[in-house]
Amino acid sequence: xxxxxxxxxxxxxxxxxxxxxxxxxxxxxxxxxxxxxxxxxxxxxxxxxxxxxxxxxxxxxxxxxxxxxxxxxxxxxxxxxxxxxxxxxxxxxxxxxxxxxxxxxxxxxxxxxxxxxxxxxxxxxxxxxxxxxxxxxxxxxxxxxxxxxxxxxxxxxxxxxxxxxxxxxxxxxxxxxxxxxxxxxxxxxxxxxxxxxxxxxxxxxxxxxxxxxxxxxxxxxxxxxxxxxxxxxxxxxxxxxxxxxxxxxxxxxxxxxxxxxxxxxxxxxxxxxxxxxxxxxxx
Numbered sequence: 001x002x003x004x005x006x007x008x009x010x011x012x013x014x015x016x017x018x019x020x021x022x023x024x025x026x027x028x029x030x031x032x033x034x035x036x037x038x039x040x041x042x043x044x045x046x047x048x049x050x051x052x053x054x055x056x057x058x059x060x061x062x063x064x065x066x067x068x069x070x071x072x073x074x075x076x077x078x079x080x081x082x083x084x085x086x087x088x089x090x091x092x093x094x095x096x097x098x099x100x101x102x103x104x105x106x107x108x109x110x111x112x113x114x115x116x117x118x119x120x121x122x123x124x125x126x127x128x129x130x131x132x133x134x135x136x137x138x139x140x141x142x143x144x145x146x147x148x149x150x151x152x153x154x155x156x157x158x159x160x161x162x163x164x165x166x167x168x169x170x171x172x173x174x175x176x177x178x179x180x181x182x183x184x185x186x187x188x189x190x191x192x193x194x195x196x197x198x199x200x201x202x203x204x205x206x207x208x209x210x211x212x213x214x215x216x217x218x219x220x221x222x223x224x225x226x227x228x229x230x231x232x233x234x235x236x237x238x239x240x241x242x243x244x245x246x247x248x249x250x251x252x253x254x255x256x257x258x259x260x261x262x263x264x265x266x267x268x269x270x271x272x273x274x275x276x277x278x279x280x281x282x283x
Contacts, residue, residue: 021062021236023097024055025228025244028066032073032081032107043070043111045080055245056088062236063095064088065228066115072106075131075182082189085114099228100124105210106132109221110186113193118222119231120213126221129186130208131179194220 026048033042041047055064066085072078089096098104098115105128112118112126120126187206191198198205199220216222224231232240 018237019060020239020241022058022060022241022243023063023065023232023236024058024061025065025067025242026051026055027069027244027246028081028111029069029101032070032077032111034074034077042073043081044074044077045084048081049084051245051247052084052088056092056094058243058245061092061094063097065097065099065232065242066111067099067101067228068104068108068112069101070105070108070111071103072108072110072128075107075110075186078107078110079185079189082111082114085111089114089116097228097232099226099231100126100213100222106130110189112222113190117224119224119226119228120216120222121227122212122214122225124213124216125210126213126216127205127210127219128208129190129206131182131186132208197223 028043028048030041030043032044034044035042055061085096088094095117096115098112098118100112100118100120101124103125104112104118104120105125109126109129118126183206187202190205197220199218205219205221211219211221213222213225217225229242232242
């Protein structure tokens, strides 16, 4: 937990006037993935690290506020981003306040737990502490088209979960083993960050269910119902400055250039998967 004494407003020595506190704000919105689908932005360590660095390095900052709006995605990128947030917070000795917009679920909640406290609107969605793997099976489509798929591997399991082959029960067992390991890491992270603030047993919290923030508050998944300006004004004073740390100019162009390496088919499928993630929470 952070030292609340940092929240006290400092005085300008030669005037005795209190200087407004500065709390830079970073918005983390989108599906968490290493790269985007066709025309879509994502949250990855590479994408958000520069903004986080600038926010935590802002001169005179008393804390950093993060706005989270994510249905989840890659557990690896979730872990990398969350660890970077904690590393910067420890290095700069700054508290981190999290504010949930529509949803902080699955990987989005993983990111939220990087904060020292979590606030949300009463109707925000939080939780979904689990691991999911989804895909498609195309073998019947190939049969109808009269297309023969030829795959040659060195290693018996190299073609595991090939979407153009019938599903192998042994592959499913291997996948579940991987999911269980990822799930255990997720649960350990939540326990380490929320500690005794959690108010329910593992069977309730860690089976992938999600809730409104109002219920999440009862379960100990968040610390309060509230919005960024209201909460930070109450904590740091009515004149608190809340500069938004956004992406530097040229970021959009870099994303669009990056799409040149994504095939149309791959991009459409990835965009559909991202749409499905948002749609799970009615968004």
